[in-house]
Amino acid sequence: MExxxxxxxxxxxxxxxxxxxxxxxxxTPFAALPDDWCCPICGASKDMFKKVD
Amino acid sequence: xKKVLKNNVSWVGYMDWEIKxxxxxxxxxxxxxxxxxxxxxxDKTVLIDTVxxxxxFDFVENxxxxxxxxxxxxxxxxxxxxxxxxxxxxLMAEIPETPIYxxxxxxxxxxxxxxxxxxxxxxxxxxxxIEIGPGRTLTFVEMKMLHWPDSMATFLSGDNILxxxxxxxxxxxxxxxxxxxxDQCVLYQEAVKYFVNIVHPFCIFLSKKLAEIAALNLPxxxxxxxxxxxxxxxxxxxxxxxxxxxNAYQEDQxxxxxxxxxxxxxxxxxxxxxxxxxxxxxxxxxxFHIAKTDKNDLMTEIFKSKALLVGSPTACxxxxxxxxxxxxxxxxxxFRNKKAAAFGCYGWSxxxxxxxQSALKDAGFNVLEETxxxxxxxxxxxxxxVPALVEALLKEDK
Ligand SMILES: [Fe+2]
Ligand SMILES: [Fe+2]
Ligand SMILES: [Zn+2]
Numbered sequence: 001m002e003x004x005x006x007x008x009x010x011x012x013x014x015x016x017x018x019x020x021x022x023x024x025x026x027x028t029p030f031a032a033l034p035d036d037w038c039c040p041i042c043g044a045s046k047d048m049f050k051k052v053d
Numbered sequence: 054x055k056k057v058l059k060n061n062v063s064w065v066g067y068m069d070w071e072i073k074x075x076x077x078x079x080x081x082x083x084x085x086x087x088x089x090x091x092x093x094x095x096d097k098t099v100l101i102d103t104v105x106x107x108x109x110f111d112f113v114e115n116x117x118x119x120x121x122x123x124x125x126x127x128x129x130x131x132x133x134x135x136x137x138x139x140x141x142x143x144l145m146a147e148i149p150e151t152p153i154y155x156x157x158x159x160x161x162x163x164x165x166x167x168x169x170x171x172x173x174x175x176x177x178x179x180x181x182x183i184e185i186g187p188g189r190t191l192t193f194v195e196m197k198m199l200h201w202p203d204s205m206a207t208f209l210s211g212d213n214i215l216x217x218x219x220x221x222x223x224x225x226x227x228x229x230x231x232x233x234x235x236d237q238c239v240l241y242q243e244a245v246k247y248f249v250n251i252v253h254p255f256c257i258f259l260s261k262k263l264a265e266i267a268a269l270n271l272p273x274x275x276x277x278x279x280x281x282x283x284x285x286x287x288x289x290x291x292x293x294x295x296x297x298x299x300n301a302y303q304e305d306q307x308x309x310x311x312x313x314x315x316x317x318x319x320x321x322x323x324x325x326x327x328x329x330x331x332x333x334x335x336x337x338x339x340x341f342h343i344a345k346t347d348k349n350d351l352m353t354e355i356f357k358s359k360a361l362l363v364g365s366p367t368a369c370x371x372x373x374x375x376x377x378x379x380x381x382x383x384x385x386x387x388f389r390n391k392k393a394a395a396f397g398c399y400g401w402s403x404x405x406x407x408x409x410q411s412a413l414k415d416a417g418f419n420v421l422e423e424t425x426x427x428x429x430x431x432x433x434x435x436x437x438x439v440p441a442l443v444e445a446l447l448k449e450d451k
Binding site for chain 1: 157158195197198202255257258
């Protein structure tokens with residue numbers, strides 16, 4: 001599954017790990033994250049993320 | 054000795070006259086600095102932040118002279134970085150049960166630095182508050198990425214003091230403590246240098262955060278940061294400056310930064326400066342030899358500029374290492390809305406100029422195609438490239 005990186009702080013969302021601290025289960029693709037989900041490090045919104053190639 | 058700021062609020066930090074470098078060796082300090090910690094003695098006794106590790110024993114000893122450490126009801130760590138948390142382990146060794154109020158990210162940074170010591174952390178979020186006495190409430194405001202994920206500020210109502218931690222700070226030792234008692238030129242020079250080198254990468258968060266703080270309608274009468282002066286005379290002035298600086302700030306200045314091996318690239322730098330000055334006399338033009346210039350000062354000059362010209366000779370198929378380092382630093386500070394161009398001498402292969410161009414693009418500059426490239430030392434003929442570059446540089450964007 002595709003990883004996405006936060007532009008402002010560099011955090012990488014890895015779907016395999018999810019974001020358990022924000023209640024996101026492992027295996028959740030980036031596209032399936034709720035609209036109000038934000039970067040667990042810096043708080044940036046979803047639209048600030050770019051696909052990691 | 055503690056210094057009373059207002060009612061039962063005092064400064065208990067460390068005035069660091071000897072410090073010359075900060076963040077390892079990455080930030081130069083020219084006028085001393087301070088690590089400001091504060092003691093609030095109401096119904097509850099509260100310590101806000103501590104000092105840098107080398108001063109931990111001085112800090113704890115001085116604090117003991119002011120109060121019985123057991124009287125401290127809680128410690129607020131606005132930020133986990135070692136210049137504020139460095140005395141925490143020594144203090145916790147004396148009062149291990151004391152609650153530590155901080156953000157969730159600060160728990161990670163404190164445990165990451167000092168290990169898991171079973172400290173009594175109380176995680177707080179924006180809007181959480183504690184009453185510490187009659188008419189005295191502490192309210193927390195998360196300051197994520199200003200300048201670490203764990204940063205926060207604490208507002209004390211009644212005395213109306215915002216303990217802003219690193220935001221609004223400066224590396225500047227002022228024993229008189231207050232902004233109105235400091236040399237204003239040095240104060241602003243240090244405040245802008247601090248902003249550029251420490252806060253600027255996070256400008257996108259800053260504008261939002263300033264709006265959020267404004268919306269809280271806090272009646273701020275004093276801003277007490279963790280370094281440098283306490284803003285008591287018109288504290289809004291530094292908030293207004295931050296708002297201005299965070300918004301693609303620039304002056305009518307052009308900075309020329311170069312390194313040179315045998316003075317050829319230096320000659321181009323000076324020819325460019327003279328041509329800019331002639332075409333646009335009101336524009337401030339400054340020339341810096343990168344390897345001989347303090348890098349933090351150079352970043353501050355680039356921040357103020359509308360354009361940056363970078364020059365290097367080609368050596369071993371690339372720019373000089375000082376130039377590469379400068380460009381890497383420039384990229385990390387995330388300047389926007391600035392023009393840039395490249396120049397330099399070469400003897401055979403000549404890659405430096407195009408490599409500078411691509412590094413400047415990568416750093417977010419609007420890079421001109423025009424260059425000044427000189428086969429060996431500049432001649433009248435090579436300097437014929439100067440006017441076209443200067444024209445493109447000074448052309449107003451439509
Ligand atoms: Fe810091
Ligand atoms: Fe700091
Ligand atoms: Zn982030």
